Amino acid sequence: MDTYRKSPFVKISVLVFGGLPLLLWILGGFPERSFLKESLSFVTMLSFFFMIGMFFFSRANAVVVKDLKMHRTKKIHKAIGTTCVSIMLLHPLFLVLPRFFEAGVSPDDAFVTIVTTFHTGIVLGMLAWILLLTLGMMALMRNQLPMTYKTWRRWHGILAVVFIAAAAWHAIDLGRHSSLAMSSLIILLTAVGVRLFLKHTITSKPQKPRIDR
Amino acid sequence: MTIERIDGCIGCGTCVKTCPTDVIRRDPKTGKAVIMYPADCQICHLCRMYCPVGAITISPEKSIPVVVSWG
Numbered sequence: 001m002d003t004y005r006k007s008p009f010v011k012i013s014v015l016v017f018g019g020l021p022l023l024l025w026i027l028g029g030f031p032e033r034s035f036l037k038e039s040l041s042f043v044t045m046l047s048f049f050f051m052i053g054m055f056f057f058s059r060a061n062a063v064v065v066k067d068l069k070m071h072r073t074k075k076i077h078k079a080i081g082t083t084c085v086s087i088m089l090l091h092p093l094f095l096v097l098p099r100f101f102e103a104g105v106s107p108d109d110a111f112v113t114i115v116t117t118f119h120t121g122i123v124l125g126m127l128a129w130i131l132l133l134t135l136g137m138m139a140l141m142r143n144q145l146p147m148t149y150k151t152w153r154r155w156h157g158i159l160a161v162v163f164i165a166a167a168a169w170h171a172i173d174l175g176r177h178s179s180l181a182m183s184s185l186i187i188l189l190t191a192v193g194v195r196l197f198l199k200h201t202i203t204s205k206p207q208k209p210r211i212d213r
Numbered sequence: 214m215t216i217e218r219i220d221g222c223i224g225c226g227t228c229v230k231t232c233p234t235d236v237i238r239r240d241p242k243t244g245k246a247v248i249m250y251p252a253d254c255q256i257c258h259l260c261r262m263y264c265p266v267g268a269i270t271i272s273p274e275k276s277i278p279v280v281v282s283w284g
Contacts, residue, residue: 104262104263114265117223
């Protein structure tokens with residue numbers, strides 16, 4: 001555990017993917033709504049940023065692999081993945097959860113209205129949700145899928161890139177806290193993360209088996 | 214004494230239909246709700262209550278006080 005805590009990359013990541021969005025959130029008019037609504041926003045926002053962070057906690061990032069070694073990087077990737085994918089898959093329900101405690105439209109009516117509104121942001125959100133579910137299932141069932149690890153890894157990365165592009169657009173379009181600064185941060189981090197993956201995928205060459213003498 | 218902000222609108226148009234005083238309109242370009250005539254707002258909270266994503270903020274301190282002076 002100390003290795004993770006002492007790692008400069010982990011510290012910087014917590015600040016970039018956790019601290020910076022929180023700072024922008026606080027500067028953008030927090031807190032105004034009920035504690036429940038703000039907590040749900042907080043959890044969703046952090047999960048989204050840490051999902052972008054998963055590109056940085058991967059094999060594609062030579063800095064983190066050097067700092068933490070691959071097995072620890074993989075552990076962080078899996079931990080963030082399990083937690084954040086679960087939260088992001090549930091976040092459409094977070095929107096209607098406060099409706100249980102308020103007057104007005106019922107939670108199920110609110111949910112039906114959301115999913116039947118064919119606005120670009122909603123459609124992209126639904127696309128991202130399906131991609132995320134596929135990504136999650138693909139990760140959980142890796143050993144059952146009829147493909148080699150390297151093929152799986154490549155498909156996992158390609159799906160992740162398509163997902164993050166749709167999800168980032170959705171978040172910028174419909175995100176309650178997507179101010180100009182927050183949107184710029186999303187674009188910047190997503191672009192750098194995707195670039196890392198693409199650079200690694202395009203430039204990586206098959207390694208010859210190492211012979212230790 | 215009006216709606217303060219609309220953040221995270223999904224463009225469903227429910228608030229436009231529920232507003233009795235026609236304060237909210239939909240932006241023709243983005244399809245999202247915009248506060249068009251804030252001065253007409255009666256602070257009935259219907260738009261806020263019927264918004265499926267809770268996008269509408271009505272500042273509590275700007276609401277009509279419950280007890281009014283008899284003057």
